[in-house]
Amino acid sequence: MKRNAIIEKIAHAVVLICALLAIFAVCGITLYMIIKGTPALKEVGVFDLIFGNVWKPTASEPMYGISYIILSSLMGTGLAILIGVPISVMTAVFLSEMAGKKIGNIVGGAVELLAAIPSVIYGLIGMMVLNPLMFHLEKMIYENDSSHQYTGGANMLSAVIVLAIMIMPTVISVTTSSLKAVSNDLRAASLALGATKEQTIFKTVIPAAKSGILTGVVLGIGRALGEAMAINMVAGGAVNLPLPFNSVRTLTTQIVSEMGYAGGLHRQVLFTVGLVLYAFIMIINFLLLKVRKAGAENGSK
Template sequence: MKNDTPSHERFIELMLFLFACVSIISVIGITFFIFEEGLPLFVHVNFFEFLLSSDWSPTADNPSFGILAFIIGSIFVTTISLIIAVPIGIATGVFMSEYANPKWSSIVRKGIELLAGIPSVIYGLFGFFFIAPIIRTLTSSDTGLGVLTASIILGIMVLPTIINTTEVSLRAVPRELKEGSLALGATYWQTIIRTLIPAARSGIIAGIVLGIGRSIGETMAVLMVAGNSPIMPKGLLSNTRTLTMNIVTDLKYAEVGSLHETSLFTTGIVLFIFILFINLLVHYFMKKSLERTQGK
């Protein structure tokens, strides 16, 4: 800054700077309070028992706090949802950037925006009243609720993320690469699958990881369709409870200030660490994708 800037302008600049710091301060604040509330659990409960036991009976006379079942539940549901969403998402992204004419691409884009805007409780309703009965009819499941239904709903919910990032990364691939491949006598599909997608790889992976983050952090929709039993999921049709579900379910009846309440914040820490790790991955891949498209 030059010295002749009027003092009130410098004051306003300072204000703007402070506002710019709100996000990072919030992140630090959230991290601090979640850890501050959750870490004291380990005074009473063994760290490894917390992570590696699947016995969750926080209100028993001899309470036990093991969240392994929920960690597995979260990972299980997220994995299946990605297995569903990734092929469909990438294919739709390919369609939008490579095959669709502007009219269709705009129609699909509006559709994707709507899909992204639908609140998670509505996905939950849809899952419970539409998907679950189908699962119930097609399989041996009694309720139709559980890992599979939750995964289908989550798969639909993360589709927009994957589609958007795929489309954006494919569009960022230089035209020269496409022409280079076509000029060698490759079909359009060979060009897409062997040149464009590998070139857009980092961006697409970043989108998938972003999808993982959304999937693992989603609460309401899974809460309504996953069955919510605090047990180790045994298969696709098994009821399950994820980390997020554990927090939202138990906070309702945990006594304020009890070890039970603390354990829910500790569950939050585990979820938070998952998310931070995922964020770092996204950041890494985004950076890599940026480097790629901007050459070297």
């Protein structure tokens, strides 16, 4: 009997430690990002680093301005959301409101598989298909503009398209489940009042699923902001203003492409870039918490 009591105690302690590891991990990561990311802020100066727009880490008088990098990340994410979310919501509407079982399984299955495809494959296809297309467009648009620096198609627009596609599975699956959770009484009431099926969807069902859809959008923002490898392969390799046909670097691609060889202060600045990204992600996590809470409160009313 006594031996059993000891086993029970040990088991309890072990599973508790397992559970606490998640907290340790989050604290550890946060601590490391701050410890490693702040020295460069002091060295270069907060203002020069965050608001400077010249990135010349290897020049004899190095400049470490990351404002264009931050802007590119925000712009890329924003545009990807603008393109990806409407398509995703429409697809979710199809899955939840219109599709029969068979077709629904096919489309739903396709969406799931899209989520499982590794990001390097999206990057590879972007390089081989999207970039040549963009180069073609670029040559047409800038034919008479001698000041334009040709990028060979590796530009902001390619990155936005790849990101838009990559966030779709997340947004679609969250939106679909929140649409499905809308009570059928609402649909029936709307239809009985003479609304068409389409009116019912857009005037009744979508507004009722608002907080769930918002959750999907916020998750999509996090995914787009954090994506690294795929856009590193299609966005080009120069720090520029995020204009459609400019080669750009984002927070993530800056780390991926330079961490391998950076040393000294350059390396420390890259850690600061990581810290900035981490800060954005934490803000998004906080928003997610708020959105979910708001959704839960609405639901209980």
